[in-house]
Amino acid sequence: MTDQAVLQxxxxxxxxxxxxxxxxxxxxxxxxxxxxxxxxxxAVRRRRYAGTEHIATYIIERNINYTNVCVTACKFCAFYAxxxxxxxxxSRDLDDILRRCAETVELxxxxxxFQGGHHPDYGVEYYExxxxxxxxxxxxxxxxxxxxxxxxHMARIxxxxxxxAIQRIHAAGLDSFAGAGAELLPERxxxxxxxxxxxxxxxxxxxxxxxxxGVESTSTMLMGTxxxxxxxxxxxxxxxxxxxxxxxFRAFIPYTYQPENNRLKGRTQATIFxxxxxxxxxxxxxxxxxxxxxxxxxxxxxxxxxxxxYGADDLGSIMLEENVVxxxxxxxxxxxxxxxxLIRKAGRTPAQRATTYEHLLVHDDPANDPVxxxxxxxxxxxxxxxxxxxxxxKLISTN
Numbered sequence: 001m002t003d004q005a006v007l008q009x010x011x012x013x014x015x016x017x018x019x020x021x022x023x024x025x026x027x028x029x030x031x032x033x034x035x036x037x038x039x040x041x042x043a044v045r046r047r048r049y050a051g052t053e054h055i056a057t058y059i060i061e062r063n064i065n066y067t068n069v070c071v072t073a074c075k076f077c078a079f080y081a082x083x084x085x086x087x088x089x090x091s092r093d094l095d096d097i098l099r100r101c102a103e104t105v106e107l108x109x110x111x112x113x114f115q116g117g118h119h120p121d122y123g124v125e126y127y128e129x130x131x132x133x134x135x136x137x138x139x140x141x142x143x144x145x146x147x148x149x150x151x152x153h154m155a156r157i158x159x160x161x162x163x164x165a166i167q168r169i170h171a172a173g174l175d176s177f178a179g180a181g182a183e184l185l186p187e188r189x190x191x192x193x194x195x196x197x198x199x200x201x202x203x204x205x206x207x208x209x210x211x212x213x214g215v216e217s218t219s220t221m222l223m224g225t226x227x228x229x230x231x232x233x234x235x236x237x238x239x240x241x242x243x244x245x246x247x248x249f250r251a252f253i254p255y256t257y258q259p260e261n262n263r264l265k266g267r268t269q270a271t272i273f274x275x276x277x278x279x280x281x282x283x284x285x286x287x288x289x290x291x292x293x294x295x296x297x298x299x300x301x302x303x304x305x306x307x308x309x310y311g312a313d314d315l316g317s318i319m320l321e322e323n324v325v326x327x328x329x330x331x332x333x334x335x336x337x338x339x340x341x342l343i344r345k346a347g348r349t350p351a352q353r354a355t356t357y358e359h360l361l362v363h364d365d366p367a368n369d370p371v372x373x374x375x376x377x378x379x380x381x382x383x384x385x386x387x388x389x390x391x392x393x394k395l396i397s398t399n
């Protein structure tokens with residue numbers, strides 16, 4: 001058993017701003033007392049945000065899933081349809097996408113995440129056309145979308161380099177990349193759950209190209225598909241190494257695998273305690289990444305709230321629409337007032353943020369909290385055919 005005095009010494013060093021090694025991070029993740037981890041991670045957060053450490057943020061966005069047709073067939077995914085599955089597969093037309101953008105603006109959203117399957121016909125030209133149309137009609141919306149996997153796919157379809165693909169979609173309107181497709185970066189767990197995707201090293205290489213071209217991104221990790229603790233730490237070590245070179249990752253967002261309706265039989269999602277330990281370790285280990293985001297969508301509102309005491313400074317999004325994670329069983333729902341209340345009851349001051357984490361609206365006074373119940377979260381339209389269904393954005397979904 002690891003000596004607790006040694007563990008505390010490492011925690012103290014990390015809390016004071018010292019860098020810890022991959023081996024030390026794994027030792028802490030496995031053996032450090034949970035509350036001690038949380039205290040050290042919260043100390044790091046408070047020091048990093050001295051002066052605004054009382055604030056925790058959220059964002060209002062919409063995840064527009066443009067198609068579910070996908071060639072990668074990831075085993076954990078319950079959203080995709082094979083290209084030849086005409087009954088299940090669908091794609092939204094541009095008018096439908098623009099209507100959803102208009103609703104997002106009407107409801108106070110500032111960001112869209114344009115994400116979907118790796119459609120065999122959608123190359124760089126498809127994304128150029130759609131991003132330019134969105135920016136033409138809605139220049140106020142930030143397009144924080146796609147990820148390295150989509151870049152790899154579209155570049156292959158169009159016969160261009162990843163660098164050219166990034167330059168072209170950025171010029172068309174893409175503002176920043178999401179951490180989509182990271183899943184697990186180490187080879188063994190990645191091959192086990194997403195054998196047709198690019199390697200973890202290639203995912204990072206494409207992100208590094210994007211960062212050097214001035215396109216920043218977030219980074220993510222999917223927990224609970226059968227990876228080991230050592231592989232979880234290896235994942236964040238690979239991200240930290242890339243960040244040392246580029247500085248382009250704005251945030252790290254771990255989330256838990258949802259076990260329904262997919263081909264990963266016998267797997268269970270990571271426990272709440274494993275998730276909270278990862279939030280804390282991420283804050284201690286990722287000394288070169290500014291923001292750690294809690295994921296209430298997959299772990300629930302209570303665990304999301306607890307993450308604010310384990311190093312997280314952001315509680316993610318009031319999501320006006322989301323289909324991918326909900327297809328695999330995520331059932332958590334919330335609205336804007338609930339998220340504000342969660343943050344406030346965690347002892348923090350809520351603030352709506354921009355994609356780049358600037359505070360747009362700080363909710364200092366509960367008497368002035370917004371009361372627009374149209375700003376709901378996690379409206380799912382997974383039962384659509386052809387992408388033509390129109391989910392109403394006025395009631396909280398509780399199914």
